[in-house]
Amino acid sequence: MAKQICLPLLLLLIFFLPKNTFADTGIVINEITPTSSVGNDWVELYNSQDTDIDISNWILDDEGTSSDMLKIPQNTIMSTKSFKLFFVSNRLNKDGDTIYLKNQDIEVDKYQYHSSETDVSYARFPDGTGSWSTCSPTPESTNTNCQIMQSPSPEVIAQSPSSQPSTNQSVSNQITKPKTSPSPSPIKSSFSISPKPLVLGQKQQSSPPVSGSNESSSSPLIQSRDEQSESPNKIKLAALFAGSGLMTMGSATGAYLWYHKNKEKKNKDQQKESAN
Numbered sequence: 418m419a420k421q422i423c424l425p426l427l428l429l430l431i432f433f434l435p436k437n438t439f440a441d442t443g444i445v446i447n448e449i450t451p452t453s454s455v456g457n458d459w460v461e462l463y464n465s466q467d468t469d470i471d472i473s474n475w476i477l478d479d480e481g482t483s484s485d486m487l488k489i490p491q492n493t494i495m496s497t498k499s500f501k502l503f504f505v506s507n508r509l510n511k512d513g514d515t516i517y518l519k520n521q522d523i524e525v526d527k528y529q530y531h532s533s534e535t536d537v538s539y540a541r542f543p544d545g546t547g548s549w550s551t552c553s554p555t556p557e558s559t560n561t562n563c564q565i566m567q568s569p570s571p572e573v574i575a576q577s578p579s580s581q582p583s584t585n586q587s588v589s590n591q592i593t594k595p596k597t598s599p600s601p602s603p604i605k606s607s608f609s610i611s612p613k614p615l616v617l618g619q620k621q622q623s624s625p626p627v628s629g630s631n632e633s634s635s636s637p638l639i640q641s642r643d644e645q646s647e648s649p650n651k652i653k654l655a656a657l658f659a660g661s662g663l664m665t666m667g668s669a670t671g672a673y674l675w676y677h678k679n680k681e682k683k684n685k686d687q688q689k690e691s692a693n
Contacts, residue, residue, distance in 0.1 A: 443470055444495060446518050446526045448540035450554045451509035451533035458509040460487075460516060461502050461556060464495040465545035471495075475525070479508055480515035500544075500557040509533070 443466030450459055460477055464470055471494050477487040486508045495501055509516070515529040528549065530539050542550040542563035550563035 443468075444472060444475075444518070444525060445541070445545055446516060446528050447500065447544055448538050448552070448555065448560060449509065449516060449528065449530070450536070450538040450556075451514065451530065452511055452535045452537070453554070454536050457504045457506050459502055459504045459556065461500055461540075462495065462518070463541075463545045464497060464499050464501075467497050469494055469496050472520075474521075476517075476519040476521075477503060477505060478517045478519065479505075479510075480517075480529075482508070486516075502557045 443464055445463055445465060446460060447463035448461040453459070462472070471492075472489050473491045473493050475489045475493075476485050477489070479486050486505050487503055489503070493501070511533050513529070513531040513533075515527060517524060518526045528539065533539075536554060538552050538554040539549055540552040540555070540560040540563060541547045542552065542560050542565070544560055547560075548565055550560075550565045552560050552563035555561055
């Protein structure tokens with residue numbers, strides 16, 4: 418009786434739990450070099466999981482082609498926290514393309530770029546989980562020398578000269594020789610040497626973006642990827658709890674049936690002895 422109860426529970430766990438959820442989310446496209454001066458285009462994968470993953474027969478593909486860009490060979494195992502490089506001939510377009518990583522018909526990861534320069538790669542920084550950046554090519558090694566790409570900033574409305582006295586005064590305090598003229602020309606020079614970031618609203622684009630803006634622009638992407646990486650863990654924990662509960666129920670049912678079966682047998686033996 419206990420076997421009849423436990424067997425359907427085991428079949429339920431085997432057939433209805435997701436099979437590829439945990440393995441697929443561990444492998445990501447980590448770096449690409451569309452224009453190399455020394456060889457073919459290449460794509461680098463990274464295993465962010467704590468276990469080895471078999472990626473045999475997975476597909477690397479690009480946008481707008483009828484044939485797969487590359488079918489990963491048999492017996493290709495990616496060790497934990499490791500990189501693996503795949504050369505894709507000259508399939509990556511220099512003026513922009515989209516690279517897909519697929520496990521059969523399941524899209525595991527993808528990345529789109531719009532243009533490329535010679536010996537400049539697009540890479541995640543840090544490896545596996547970070548935002549996409551432009552970097553020096555680092556095949557099968559940790560990404561370094563990366564600069565986070567900026568999304569186009571919205572246009573700002575220039576303030577009239579009459580609305581800027583307080584800003585000009587705070588900036589002029591950083592200058593060794595104070596400017597006496599309130600004309601717009603000293604304002605530009607004071608901004609060019611000031612270590613402080615530009616004030617919102619001033620149309621001055623000559624200075625490079627500060628690190629603070631990089632962090633704020635990339636934080637939604639990082640938060641989104643963190644939420645995606647947490648989702649499989651939650652599913653896994655829920656599956657483990659469900660499986661443990663079902664196995665406990667099956668064991669308790671089997672023990673209950675065994676106890677009553679022995680009790681009935683004992684009662685029958687006692688009745689026979691009393692009858693004799």
